[in-house]
Amino acid sequence: MTRDRDAEGRARNARPRDAFGRPLPHGAEGVARVPDDYAPTAQQAVEDGVEMLRLGRPFHAHEIFEGRWKSCPPEERELWQGLAQICVGLTHLQRGNTRGAETLLDRGAGRLAPIEGRPYGIDAALAARARSIDDLLAALGA
Secondary structure (H helix, E strand, O other): OOOOEOOOOOEOOOOOEOOOOOEOOOOOOOEOOOOOOOOOOHHHHHHHHHHHHHOOOHHHHHHHHHHHHHHOOHHHHHHHHHHHHHHHHHHHHHOOOHHHHHHHHHHHHHHHOOOOOOHHHOOOOHHHHHHHHHHHHHHOOO
16 A cells, blocks of 8 residues: 655645545545645634634634644644644534544643633634533533
């Protein structure tokens, strides 16, 4: 089996993906992907990430926020990593993995909780909302 690698030998997954971010067979029709080298400005990350969430595609929103997290100033990393983790939690929820959803929603909320105000227009209360989803899943015994 041949693995997808970049020029430096790092693993890449060139397979197409469905709307939930699941890999599809090579040659299948997938949805547009976020490029591996995507390094958006903060405002572009917010706009693109919110649009993906509106379309019900949190996996793709996660890739957008991850692109910003990897290219942002050190003092912003918790914000972008927290947003990416919440989106992965929502992805797990879409895929029926409630345990994974609880874990990632909690991690993301933990990263966002200390952030105050509305950096880049992002409501810092998002952490509480992510935790409430996590608490609901736990209460349901999921």
